[in-house]
Amino acid sequence: MSDSVPPVTEPSASGEPSANQKPSANREQWSSRLVFVLAATGSAVGLGNIWKFPYITGEFGGGAFVLIYLICIASIGIPIMMAEIMLGRRGRQDPVTTMKRLAKESGHSRAWGLLGWMGVIAGFLILSYYSVIAGWAMAYVPQMASGTFTGLDAQAVNTVFSTLVGSPETLIAWHSLFLIMTMTVVARGVRGGLEKAVTYLMPMLFVLLVILIFYAMGTGHFAVGLSYLFNPDFSKITTEGVLSAMGHAFFTLSLGMGAIMVYGSYLPDNTSIAKAAFAVAFMDTLVALLAGMIIFPIVFANSLEPGAGPGLIFKTLPLAFGQMNYGTFFGTLFFILLVFAAWTSSISLIEPAITWSMKTFQISRIKASVISGILVWLMGLLTVFSFNITSDFTISSIISTRYGEFVILKDATAFDFLDYLTSNIMLPLGGLMIAIYAGWLMKKDYSRDELEISRFWYAIWSILVRYVAPVMVIIVFLNAMGVVAFVRSIMSA
Numbered sequence: 001m002s003d004s005v006p007p008v009t010e011p012s013a014s015g016e017p018s019a020n021q022k023p024s025a026n027r028e029q030w031s032s033r034l035v036f037v038l039a040a041t042g043s044a045v046g047l048g049n050i051w052k053f054p055y056i057t058g059e060f061g062g063g064a065f066v067l068i069y070l071i072c073i074a075s076i077g078i079p080i081m082m083a084e085i086m087l088g089r090r091g092r093q094d095p096v097t098t099m100k101r102l103a104k105e106s107g108h109s110r111a112w113g114l115l116g117w118m119g120v121i122a123g124f125l126i127l128s129y130y131s132v133i134a135g136w137a138m139a140y141v142p143q144m145a146s147g148t149f150t151g152l153d154a155q156a157v158n159t160v161f162s163t164l165v166g167s168p169e170t171l172i173a174w175h176s177l178f179l180i181m182t183m184t185v186v187a188r189g190v191r192g193g194l195e196k197a198v199t200y201l202m203p204m205l206f207v208l209l210v211i212l213i214f215y216a217m218g219t220g221h222f223a224v225g226l227s228y229l230f231n232p233d234f235s236k237i238t239t240e241g242v243l244s245a246m247g248h249a250f251f252t253l254s255l256g257m258g259a260i261m262v263y264g265s266y267l268p269d270n271t272s273i274a275k276a277a278f279a280v281a282f283m284d285t286l287v288a289l290l291a292g293m294i295i296f297p298i299v300f301a302n303s304l305e306p307g308a309g310p311g312l313i314f315k316t317l318p319l320a321f322g323q324m325n326y327g328t329f330f331g332t333l334f335f336i337l338l339v340f341a342a343w344t345s346s347i348s349l350i351e352p353a354i355t356w357s358m359k360t361f362q363i364s365r366i367k368a369s370v371i372s373g374i375l376v377w378l379m380g381l382l383t384v385f386s387f388n389i390t391s392d393f394t395i396s397s398i399i400s401t402r403y404g405e406f407v408i409l410k411d412a413t414a415f416d417f418l419d420y421l422t423s424n425i426m427l428p429l430g431g432l433m434i435a436i437y438a439g440w441l442m443k444k445d446y447s448r449d450e451l452e453i454s455r456f457w458y459a460i461w462s463i464l465v466r467y468v469a470p471v472m473v474i475i476v477f478l479n480a481m482g483v484v485a486f487v488r489s490i491m492s493a
């Protein structure tokens with residue numbers, strides 16, 4: 001990535017505490033928009049793109065799910081991302097304080113602070129399982145490097161994966177290591193190292209994905225894979241699929257919980273929020289689609305099951321690396337880069353909780369990091385065990401009405417439940433509140449001032465954030481609760 005912008009390693013005002021609060025990261029600023037875009041891309045691109053997107057696409061049947069996901073990115077994700085960055089830059093605090101302060105500024109209730117609160121909790125819950133999955137990726141690094149997968153067939157690769165997730169001790173060890181890595185960076189203040197990691201490692205990850213695309217083209221099933229991804233078959237989509245596509249749009253862009261708000265709070269005043277949001281969304285979507293275009297040809301070439309669940313990339317990619325030239329090298333590098341991508345994301349998941357707890361309890365960044373790290377670690381055990389000891393302990397929740405059955409959750413383990421609760425409920429709810437606040441309650445002068453876009457684009461953004469995004473989120477929610485089918489059946493009666 002070439003940059004013509006000033007040196008980007010240090011935020012311009014770092015180490016300059018503000019007058020009215022403890023020295024904290026809040027007043028630091030990114031040195032340019034490029035740095036913000038890099039950091040936000042680092043947050044956005046992660047396990048969500050490479051691990052989660054392919055497996056949920058497989059679970060929900062392919063093309064139709066992908067199309068809905070893309071529509072959600074464009075019509076909900078990008079406008080809400082602009083709103084979230086904008087609120088962050090105007091508030092320049094942790095999400096809770098930002099929301100309270102903005103609400104006060106425009107004469108609304110301090111209860112808006114609850115939005116920040118929900119974000120702090122969502123980030124916390126997401127990190128608890130994110131760290132466990134990142135641990136899987138870490139566990140694959142030595143496996144790859146030692147050539148375990150060379151020449152293995154699908155069956156044997158499956159066994160390697162099942163052995164890994166079947167061992168709570170191993171999972172706990174990697175989960176611990178990943179969290180220590182994350183909390184170390186967080187404890188030292190977010191920027192600096194992070195920026196460098198994103199500048200060099202992200203492009204490398206991208207190059208590796210392109211290499212894998214060439215491999216996928218050689219499997220003889222590339223066209224089948226593409227058609228699975230891009231040929232929508234709406235008969236396959238369920239209400240849960242629609243909800244998940246929307247939830248994933250929030251998850252993958254890191255929206256709805258204050259992460260992007262915190263990053264936006266470091267954004268210098270004179271940079272274009274719209275361009276930054278577009279750039280981040282574009283790169284994020286590109287990486288996800290590339291991942292899908294790699295995974296599905298491998299799936300079909302080896303007669304695997306697209307709906308294999310969270311293990312999908314761990315069962316497919318090793319097959320590719322096991323067969324290709326220099327596969328040991330590329331495979332090792334790939335999983336290292338995946339861990340890095342997860343790392344830059346996990347930092348942003350916990351950052352809202354850190355800035356908030358530092359301020360609320362008047363504790364140092366280090367103390368806040370240690371305490372949060374321990375709590376996240378404990379919470380993560382739920383996910384660890386849901387793949388082995390407690391894998392049979394599941395819950396389902398089904399609403400049956402005269403008009404049909406609405407499956408909200410089916411055979412969900414603790415991990416499934418946490419994922420569902422955060423991605424499908426908390427993030428869209430947070431996003432909805434952000435859209436309503438930015439679109440309806442914030443004074444137009446403020447938002448126009450912050451966004452600095454032409455009248456035309458401001459009008460478009462306004463429509464999206466006031467009407468389109470909130471209405472879509474609400475309809476998808478109502479749909480998932482069975483209300484839409486209920487109304488439809490009444491109308492046709």
Ligand code: TRP
Pocket residue numbers: 043044045046047048049123126250251252253254255256257259345346348349427
């Ligand atoms: N977007 C990241 C991914 O796709 C995960 C993530 C980081 C996230 N920060 C977030 C998700 C904040 C929701 C909210 O892997």
